[in-house]
Amino acid sequence: MTTLATRAPRGSRQLAGTGTLLRFALRRDRVMIPVWIAVNALMVLSMPNTLKGLYGTTAERADLVRQMETNASFRALIGPVFDTSIGALTAWRVGIYAAALGAVMSLLIVVRHTRDEEESGRQELVASGTVGRRASLTAALLTAAAANAVLALLITAGLAGQGASGALSFGLGLAGVGMVFATMAAIAAQLTQSARLARGLTAAVLGAAFVLRAAGDSATDGGTSQAFGTGGGSSVLTWLSPLGWLENQRSFAGERWWVLLLFAAAVAVQAVVAYELAGRRDVGMSFLPTRPGPPTGRLGTAGALAWRLQRGGVLGWSVGFFLAGVVYGGLTDGAADLVRDNDKAREIFERMGGLSGLTDAFLASMVGMLGLIASLYVVASVLRLNGEETSGRAEPLLACAVGRLRWAAGHLVIAFGGSALIMLLAGLGFAVGYGKEIGPILGACLVQVPAVWVIGGAAVLLYGLAPRLAPASWGIAVAVLLIGWVGPALNAPRIMLDLSPFGHLPKLPGGGMEWPPVLILMGLAMMLVGGGLAGLRSRDMTT
């Protein structure tokens, strides 16, 4: 009896301290979680208005749905649409993306409070307090659950006007996907010693879920024929993906509540696996062995080190942008046909993308969107400098024969060169996917680069002058993203659109090339970088 008791302490003891850790986690994430939720909710809740503006009448919506039904690439990218109501169209249009965003939020939360803590060694200190063996994992999962619950609540309340039960179903489904990936991340955090790898593994599962669902949806009939029983059901592939479960809930189109049980079952099973694995290993250890590295190194310059640290990121963004180009390029013809029949949609595309032909307008808006996303890359890359400095890794490096500017230059070349590279690769992706107008599309992609550089320059300036404020660069990038994405659809005032450097770019392809704004943005970017570097050179290094 006694042996048993020592082997398996009572449940309450294993969870001792969970409440304290939960409050601590919520306090640490008091900015991060609200921002994730706000961005996600804003994206979803602005959609009904956008759709109302574009497809005001049932006839227009029926038209849209019919065209969507017959287009396999749209089914792959967005999923099937089950009804012509605004609610159903909202769930269709943003469902998968909102769910993916929620999944990323959840996996970041869980890894941050589990493997990150262990990898940094902080967990040892925490675990030595009156903290149960399962408390950390439980607190991390509860933090993710709280975030998903708030998201579900906001979505349900915000969409209730489109039908209360549909809104509830959709909100719960989003939270369900979030928690599936939260528990998935909890498993990944037990498998590997590296938080980065744990995040990567979970993100890879999310990517696989997207691909499975896309393959399944493109292979089967459209949603309305499924819903009315005239076609076959959803593909097995779709049912293998948690993202596919969300669409199979058919929110706002005769909800199938039992699908929620799938989420519950998956969350329960994965949580049990995570707890089992966590109980079988030591703090700081993992199930996957870490591979040894080379006993000698070839790195010999600060630039080579910067490339070594950032090459994985550059590769990932490059592949992503190329594939995005291929996908959007492949959709271009279909999209133009689709929009041609709808006056208001055409108007929005023209507002986003320019005045001439619809194909060009569609291309311009897609290229513009990639440009906006590239500003996230440039901020992440520039802020590596800040990460190196605050972690204390920069200090011994700068005590070698490496000047600060040379050290910074290594990372900045990757940040600024890399943003041009990924836009170029997006353009090549369009060339593969669309196959026409290769020159003008490449030009359109590259014309985004000066605006991306201005965002990167702002990050350099903040880092150089006030390193403590450097993370605020993320705020700038997100603000620009929201202005670019939501601004045109909401018909935002000109002055707001003008705040973003992207608002000043010529509308390519289709519109005429205008050099003055492009050159001004490049000059501005150079000034920002110069100011930041001057600041870096004359300030104290912080640690």
Place this chain on the structure above:
Amino acid sequence: MTKAITVSGLRKSFGSTHALDGLDLDVETGEVHGFLGPNGSGKSTTIRVLLGLLRADAGAAQMLGRDPWTDAVEVHRRIAYVPGDVTLWRNLSGGEVIDLYGRLRGGLAPRRRAELIERFELDPTKKGRTYSKGNRQKVALVAAFASDVDLLILDEPTSGLDPLMEEVFQRCVEEERDRGRTILLSSHILSEVEELCDRVSIIRKGRTVETGSLADLRHLTRTSVTAELAGPPNGLAHLPGVHDLDVRGRRVRLQVDTDQLDGVLRQLSESGVRSLTSTPPTLEELFLRHYQDEVAR
């Protein structure tokens, strides 16, 4: 040029805290110089000014005859620095980091590198995130000792090392000195400083309170003497520099200012000495005396 480092009247404030308040430091070329002080006394701040990472508010500093802020890169070619808390890149192996640091300084001696890895029992194939605290220190120490430089700046370099490795570290410092290299060793471990250092500077609240060779410093302090005498002692109480006199029959214990030792010995031998023990002050006592002053004030 006989001074490797000269610092005079160095001041540095962070907001309202005065980290350095007129600090002086002289390190001769070829010596091992101990840099002592309690936590927060300004040792690391001084070192970071010397490395050109911080800009001094006032005062003068020279490293190897150059300005550490404006000529940072030139100076750094000839120095190696080991911080007290080494952070490594999580996905670079220890060997890669050692070679990187070596190449970014004046270069690395491959045989010395291999020998040091062996002596410190370091596994250079492990990735940065898997090293323990002590092993991360070893990575930086191997890189520093194997680098071809003139001056080593070691800021509490042995934190996290076990006693065996501490021993290896001390042998390495001695070898470096024998090769004519200069070493500034900031440390908390007084026995380490006592063993290795030619001269020490003790700082407190951003100022230098004592500097000189250990012999010089001891000279300023008291030696404890215990003696067994043939006859009853006399006259000891009136001698200058004698403190805490304790006489029990023929057994005498006392403290004496080291420069007054001669008079005490003469007086003792008048009574006939059967046995005598004299203990020089330890560095710890020196250190504590300054530190306790601070507490008393």
